[in-house]
Amino acid sequence: MTVEEIKKPVLKDLRLGxxxxxxxxxxAALSGYSDWPMRVIARRLGAPYTVCExxxxxxxxxLKERKRTSHFLHISDEEHPVGGQLMGAEPAQxxxxxxxxxxxxFDVIDIxxxxxxxxxxxxxRGGFHLSQPETAIDIIRRTRDVVPDHIPVTVKMRRGIDDxxxxxxxxxxxxxxxxxxxxxxxxxxxxxxxxRYVGPSRWEFLRELKQHVGDRVVLGSGDLFTAADxxxxxxxxxxxxxxxxxxxxxxxxxxxxxxxxxxxxPLPNPPSLFEQREVIREHFRLAEEIYTMxxxxxxxxxxxxxxxxxxxxxxxxxxxxxxxxxxxxxxAVLDRWYNQDLPGVHPNGRMHKAQGSCTPGGN
Numbered sequence: 001m002t003v004e005e006i007k008k009p010v011l012k013d014l015r016l017g018x019x020x021x022x023x024x025x026x027x028a029a030l031s032g033y034s035d036w037p038m039r040v041i042a043r044r045l046g047a048p049y050t051v052c053e054x055x056x057x058x059x060x061x062x063l064k065e066r067k068r069t070s071h072f073l074h075i076s077d078e079e080h081p082v083g084g085q086l087m088g089a090e091p092a093q094x095x096x097x098x099x100x101x102x103x104x105x106f107d108v109i110d111i112x113x114x115x116x117x118x119x120x121x122x123x124x125r126g127g128f129h130l131s132q133p134e135t136a137i138d139i140i141r142r143t144r145d146v147v148p149d150h151i152p153v154t155v156k157m158r159r160g161i162d163d164x165x166x167x168x169x170x171x172x173x174x175x176x177x178x179x180x181x182x183x184x185x186x187x188x189x190x191x192x193x194x195x196r197y198v199g200p201s202r203w204e205f206l207r208e209l210k211q212h213v214g215d216r217v218v219l220g221s222g223d224l225f226t227a228a229d230x231x232x233x234x235x236x237x238x239x240x241x242x243x244x245x246x247x248x249x250x251x252x253x254x255x256x257x258x259x260x261x262x263x264x265x266p267l268p269n270p271p272s273l274f275e276q277r278e279v280i281r282e283h284f285r286l287a288e289e290i291y292t293m294x295x296x297x298x299x300x301x302x303x304x305x306x307x308x309x310x311x312x313x314x315x316x317x318x319x320x321x322x323x324x325x326x327x328x329x330x331x332a333v334l335d336r337w338y339n340q341d342l343p344g345v346h347p348n349g350r351m352h353k354a355q356g357s358c359t360p361g362g363n
C-alpha cells in the first residue's frame with residue numbers, strides 16, 4: 001500500500017485515565033518478547049507506551065526477590081509510562097496480583113481476557129473468561145477496587161469465544177459492565193478466541209464497537225504488520241489508538257514510520273544494515289544487563305530471528321541467528337552480515353504471521 005492510498009485518520013492524543021500517552025500507536029504485550037530490553041528499544045524508536053509480557057497472578061503473588069526472576073518486574077525511568085498485563089483464573093488472587101504490579105511501579109494495569117492459547121484456556125485463564133461473564137466482571141470489579149484510583153485499569157479482549165450470538169452477547173455484557181465499573185480503556189483484537197491467529201482480523205467489528213461505546217477509549221489490535229496497516233485500521237474503524245503486537249517484533253522502527261505517515265510525510269526507508277546493526281547490538285547489551293551474560297545468548301536468539309526479516313538476505317541471516325549461543329557468536333553474525341551499509345527491506349506483511357503466543361511469564 002502506498003502513502004497515497006492511505007486514508008489519513010484524524011489522530012488525537014491518547015489518554016488512559018490520568019495517564020497521558022500522546023501518539024496513539026503503542027506496543028502491545030507480547031509474551032516471551034516484551035521484556036525490559038524490547039520495551040526500551042521500542043520507546044527509543046518512537047513507541048509512546050509499551051506493555052510488559054503478560055504475568056500470571058499466581059506467579060506474582062508467590063514471587064520472591066531473586067536475581068533469576070527480577071527481570072519480570074524490572075522497569076527503568078526512560079520507559080514510563082509502561083503497562084503491566086495480568087492473567088489469572090480466580091478473582092481474589094487476580095486482584096492480589098494486580099497489587100504486585102502496582103507495587104512494582106507500572107503506570108497502567110491491563111487485564112488479559114484475550115489469550116487464545118490452548119494451555120491457558122484449559123486453566124480457565126485469558127480468553128476463557130469471555131465464556132463466563134460473571135467471573136470476568138468480578139475480576140474487573142475486584143481489580144478496580146484494589147488498584148489506586150490514579151492508576152488506570154484497562155482490559156484486553158477478543159471479539160468473543162466464537163461467532164455465536166451467545167458469545168457476542170457475553171462480549172458486550174463484559175464490556176459494558178467494565179466501563180460501568182470504571183475501566184479506562186479496552187483493547188480489542190478482531191479475531192475470536194477460537195480463531196487464535198488464523199484468518200483475518202475483523203476490523204468491521206472494531207468500527208461497530210467504537211460506535212457502541214462512544215467517547216470511551218478503544219484500541220484496536222490484529223493484522224498490524226506495517227505502518228500503513230496501523231493508520232488504515234484507525235481510518236477505517238475510528239478507534240482511538242492501536243496496539244502493535246507481532247508487527248513490532250524485530251521491527252521497532254515501525255513506530256517512527258507510523259509517526260512519519262501520520263505527519264503526512266513519505267514512508268521512511270527501512271533502516272539500513274548499519275542502523276539495524278546498532279539497534280541489534282544495543283538490544284543484546286540490554287539483555288546482558290538484565291539477564292546476565294550467560295543467559296542473554298539463548299534468550300536473544302528469537303529476537304535475532306525476527307530482526308533478520310529486515311535484512312535483504314534474510315533467509316541466510318536467520319539461519320545464522322538460530323545458532324547463536326553467546327555474545328561472541330552474536331557479534332560474529334553482525335560482523336559477517338551487517339558489515340556493509342546496504343539498504344534494508346520492509347517486512348511487506350511477511351513478518352511473524354505464523355507467530356502467536358501469550359503463554360504468561362512465570363507459568
